[in-house]
Amino acid sequence: MTPSTAFGIGAALSAGTLTGAEIGLPGSGARKNARTRSGEGGAGTYLEVRDLTVTFDGFKAVDGVDLTLIQGDLRFLIGPNGAGKTTVVDAITGLVPATGTVDKSGQPVLGLKTHKIAKMGIGRTFQTASVFEDLTVEQNLDIAAGARRGPLTLLRRRHGREDKVTEALETIGLEHLAGTKAGVLAHGQKQWLEIGMLLVQDSDVMLLDEPVAGMGAEERQATGELLQRIAADRTVVVVEHDMDFMRAFATTVTVLAAGKVLAEGTVAEIQADPKVQQVYLGTAAETEETPR
Numbered sequence: 453m454t455p456s457t458a459f460g461i462g463a464a465l466s467a468g469t470l471t472g473a474e475i476g477l478p479g480s481g482a483r484k485n486a487r488t489r490s491g492e493g494g495a496g497t498y499l500e501v502r503d504l505t506v507t508f509d510g511f512k513a514v515d516g517v518d519l520t521l522i523q524g525d526l527r528f529l530i531g532p533n534g535a536g537k538t539t540v541v542d543a544i545t546g547l548v549p550a551t552g553t554v555d556k557s558g559q560p561v562l563g564l565k566t567h568k569i570a571k572m573g574i575g576r577t578f579q580t581a582s583v584f585e586d587l588t589v590e591q592n593l594d595i596a597a598g599a600r601r602g603p604l605t606l607l608r609r610r611h612g613r614e615d616k617v618t619e620a621l622e623t624i625g626l627e628h629l630a631g632t633k634a635g636v637l638a639h640g641q642k643q644w645l646e647i648g649m650l651l652v653q654d655s656d657v658m659l660l661d662e663p664v665a666g667m668g669a670e671e672r673q674a675t676g677e678l679l680q681r682i683a684a685d686r687t688v689v690v691v692e693h694d695m696d697f698m699r700a701f702a703t704t705v706t707v708l709a710a711g712k713v714l715a716e717g718t719v720a721e722i723q724a725d726p727k728v729q730q731v732y733l734g735t736a737a738e739t740e741e742t743p744r
């Protein structure tokens with residue numbers, strides 16, 4: 453799927469003219485696997501956010517946000533500090549109360565407890581990686597997998613290791629560090645482990661809050677490639693500050709400013725948008741020096 457068609461479908465969905473089922477979202481083999489994994493039928497996974505609003509003591513940190521995210525999209529959510537990016541992720545994952553609606557493939561999400569939302573396959577990472585430092589990489593993945601482990605787990609073991617743990621280790625490129633304590637991993641490797649923990653939990657909607665903050669150039673490149681691999685059969689939202697990273701890896705971009713969606717489109721459309729240049733790009737240099 454090209455970026456423009458991906459966005460075209462998203463735009464049609466957000467305009468309310470089409471539903472995921474009506475358009476028959478593209479179904480490659482990988483997409484079918486993703487559906488089987490998450491136990492959903494019909495079209496691919498999608499997340500529909502409508503009129504999302506979060507108020508802190510009368511201040512609207514998120515103000516009527518609409519987002520339509522489809523499987524296979526690698527959506528970047530950008531905007532200046534305080535735009536409400538993290539609060540959008542917090543609201544979708546149940547960490548802060550919000551009004552409006554959030555549906556995952558037609559199932560209502562808003563108002564559910566955080567663990568229920570995680571069980572629906574909506575996972576997120578935090579700006580500071582939260583892994584168990586005293587446990588090995590493999591033990592971290594094992595614990596995360598346990599969150600959704602069923603009675604058939606023993607049948608799915610390979611080399612004494614659960615299949616999905618093996619797969620996640622391969623995907624995040626940490627097989628050679630499976631027995632290493634997470635506490636001694638490099639900063640970037642901890643972020644990859646956290647993404648691996650979402651993979652073994654079968655999260656097919658992933659909301660990643662500034663995953664490359666503090667990474668060097670090589671780690672950024674590796675992370676971008678990892679995000680593209682996992683986004684192929686999932687719905688991935690990357691909250692980001694870094695414009696170069698966004699340009700290199702985004703399929704589509706939503707720009708948030710003062711709690712509202714300012715613009716949405718392909719990287720080229722966003723870069724050409726005068727509103728974005730004024731509100732976001734004009735302040736980018738300043739915000740990059742003061743990451744939250």
Ligand code: ADP
Pocket residue numbers: 508513531532533534535536537538539540744
């Ligand atoms: P971003 O991630 O885009 O930098 P945030 O979502 O963290 O922005 O914050 C959006 C706005 O909401 C900011 O003005 C911030 O100060 C405010 N805010 C965030 N969390 C809280 C909270 N728990 N209580 C009060 N205000 C908050």
Ligand code: MG
Pocket residue numbers: 537538539744
């Ligand atoms: Mg933030």
